[in-house]
Amino acid sequence: MKIFSLISLVLFISSCNNNPIGNKIINTENIIDITVDPSNSKNVKPSTIFNSVEFLTFKNEENIISNINKVNVAGDNLIFESDNVVFRSNLNENRALMIGRPGNGPGEYISVNDLYIDKQDSTINILDGKSGKIIIYNYEGEFIEEFRNPNFTTAIGFTKLDNNNFAIYGGAAFYGGLDYRCFLWSADNKKIIGKFFPIGDEHKYDFFIDANNFWDDGNNILFSYSFKDTIYNMEKDKIVPKYAINFGDFTLPQEIRENNYEDVVEFVTRLRESNYAYQATNFYNLDKYLYFTFQYKSNRFRSFYNKHNQKTVIVSKIGTKENNFIEDELYYFSKIVIGSNDNFLFCQVDPYEFVSIYDGIKENLNEEEWTMYMKGNPELEKLYKLFKSEDPGNVILKLEINTELI
Numbered sequence: 001m002k003i004f005s006l007i008s009l010v011l012f013i014s015s016c017n018n019n020p021i022g023n024k025i026i027n028t029e030n031i032i033d034i035t036v037d038p039s040n041s042k043n044v045k046p047s048t049i050f051n052s053v054e055f056l057t058f059k060n061e062e063n064i065i066s067n068i069n070k071v072n073v074a075g076d077n078l079i080f081e082s083d084n085v086v087f088r089s090n091l092n093e094n095r096a097l098m099i100g101r102p103g104n105g106p107g108e109y110i111s112v113n114d115l116y117i118d119k120q121d122s123t124i125n126i127l128d129g130k131s132g133k134i135i136i137y138n139y140e141g142e143f144i145e146e147f148r149n150p151n152f153t154t155a156i157g158f159t160k161l162d163n164n165n166f167a168i169y170g171g172a173a174f175y176g177g178l179d180y181r182c183f184l185w186s187a188d189n190k191k192i193i194g195k196f197f198p199i200g201d202e203h204k205y206d207f208f209i210d211a212n213n214f215w216d217d218g219n220n221i222l223f224s225y226s227f228k229d230t231i232y233n234m235e236k237d238k239i240v241p242k243y244a245i246n247f248g249d250f251t252l253p254q255e256i257r258e259n260n261y262e263d264v265v266e267f268v269t270r271l272r273e274s275n276y277a278y279q280a281t282n283f284y285n286l287d288k289y290l291y292f293t294f295q296y297k298s299n300r301f302r303s304f305y306n307k308h309n310q311k312t313v314i315v316s317k318i319g320t321k322e323n324n325f326i327e328d329e330l331y332y333f334s335k336i337v338i339g340s341n342d343n344f345l346f347c348q349v350d351p352y353e354f355v356s357i358y359d360g361i362k363e364n365l366n367e368e369e370w371t372m373y374m375k376g377n378p379e380l381e382k383l384y385k386l387f388k389s390e391d392p393g394n395v396i397l398k399l400e401i402n403t404e405l406i
Helices: 150-154 256-259 264-273 324-328 351-363 367-376 378-389
Strands: 005-013 025-034 042-044 050-057 069-076 075-082 085-092 095-098 112-116 124-129 132-139 143-148 157-162 165-169 180-186 191-198 213-214 222-223 230-234 239-246 277-285 291-296 299-306 312-318 337-341 343-347 395-401
Touching: 050 378, 069 112, 069 299, 075 112, 085 124, 112 157, 124 157, 157 213, 165 222, 213 277, 277 337, 343 351, 351 367, 351 378, 367 378
Parallel strands: 025 239, 042 312, 069 337
Antiparallel strands: 005 025, 050 395, 069 075, 075 085, 085 095, 112 124, 124 132, 132 143, 157 165, 165 180, 180 191, 213 222, 222 230, 230 239, 277 291, 291 299, 299 312, 337 343, 343 395
C-alpha cells in the first residue's frame, strides 16, 4: 500500500449568504493510493471475472419499462428509474410497482435526476431537477414529504447524509449561480450550510455527467467526480480525502486541463490524442472490490480495486480465446453498469441492440453452429426468442463478481 502524505487540505465551506461557516483544515495522513497503470491492463475471459449471469425483466400494467438508467438494491427490493419514472420490484419476481406518479403537483415529479434509498427508514428519495425538489416516498409509493430549493433545478446527483442534511452535486452546471460544484443543504432550516469545490474556467468545456457521484461503502458516504482523481468521505460539515487515483506516468498534466479550449469537442480530442489516462468515474461499491472505469486514449477500461489487499485488476477487454462469439458479445453489455449490491453488478441491456448483435452473429454461423451455441447458452436462447417475438422493454444483466479475481 502506498500512502500520500499531504500537509493539509483546505476546504472552504460557505453558507448561502457566502459568509464562511468554518474553514476546515483537514490533516490527511492516510490517503490510500489506488495505483492504475493502463500498460498493465489485460484481456480476460468472462469466467475469470464473473461467477454467474442472470437476466432480470420487469413489467408494469400501466407503463412500458425501458431505458433503465439507475438501480438501487435494499434487501430484496430493487428500486430503479425508467424514462423518468421510479419503480420498485422484488429481486425474485418481475412485477414492478410504480413509485409516486409523474406530474406538477405535490408528491409528483417530472424528472428523476437521481435516487437515494434510505435503508434505515425504508424510504425512496427522488431528486426532481425540473421541479427543483426532493420528494420522499415509502416503499409502497406513498408520498411522505418534499423539499424545494431553486438550486435543485441544475443538480445532477444527491445523497442523504443524515435525517436532516443532504449533499447536492451539480458540477459545472452550478457555474454562474453557486459557483461551487457541491453544496450541503439542511432540511431543517431549508438553507445551504456548506459549499465545496469552486468552479473555474473549466466550466466552458466541462460538461461531463457521471453515472453516480455518491455511493455508500457500508461505513461512509463517498464522493467523487470526473477528472478529480480523488475520492472523499462525505460528512455533514466537511469532506475528508480517502482514496487517490494514481495514474503514475500516465497522469494527465494540469496544464492540459487549464488550456483555453473552444468547446468540449476540442478538449476531448486533445485528451484522446495524448498518452494520458483520465476521468476515473462510474464508481460502484462491492463487498470486496471498488469497481470503476477510466479513459485511456479512445478506450474505456474497467477496473476492480481490492479493498483488502489494495491491488487492482485493469480490464481492457472481456472475451474468450475459443472464438465464442456468444460470450464475447454478451459481455459487451457489461460496460453499461447502472448499479451494484453485495458481489453483483447490474448492467443495462437494450433488446434492440441485443437482437441486432446476435442477428449479426447468426449470419456468420451455419445452422448447426448456431444451434450448438444457443443450446449451450439457454438463457441467451430464451432472451433472443423473447426479444424477436415482442418488446419486453429493457433487461437488467445481473453479474456475480468472482471474489478470487485478485
